[in-house]
Amino acid sequence: MKIRKIEIGIKPLKESLHEFATVWDKLQRGGKVEKRSGIYFESIDAMRKVLTNKRLTILKVIKEDEPNSVYALAKLLGRDLKNVNQDLKMLVDIGLVTVEPVKDDKKRIVPHVEYDKILLEIPV
Numbered sequence: 001m002k003i004r005k006i007e008i009g010i011k012p013l014k015e016s017l018h019e020f021a022t023v024w025d026k027l028q029r030g031g032k033v034e035k036r037s038g039i040y041f042e043s044i045d046a047m048r049k050v051l052t053n054k055r056l057t058i059l060k061v062i063k064e065d066e067p068n069s070v071y072a073l074a075k076l077l078g079r080d081l082k083n084v085n086q087d088l089k090m091l092v093d094i095g096l097v098t099v100e101p102v103k104d105d106k107k108r109i110v111p112h113v114e115y116d117k118i119l120l121e122i123p124v
Contacts, residue, residue: 004114006096007038009121010047016040039094044122050094054079055087059096062113069108 023033041047067073074084088111091097100110
């Protein structure tokens, strides 16, 4: 089994803007740029506000139990559906969870975690 990874890191805004400008210049000149993906936060505090223990638990439960709906996910977590929906929306917005609308006997949303590891990079 191939392990898929997602990178999460801490990067000051100034550094992110500098990287963006460098890539933009290269593209403007017709150059090629290395495709990189990851999620970066300005500080550890900012990261912890988004990646709470409850949201990390959501990732783990989706990956391990593969619930067939958000309702099933809430039941597995023993949490209120509204709160799970809010946390799930945040995880979707930052790209850690994908959702698939399914219409069979009912309309439902199936959450997916499409990686096996999260790599955290913290500059010192």
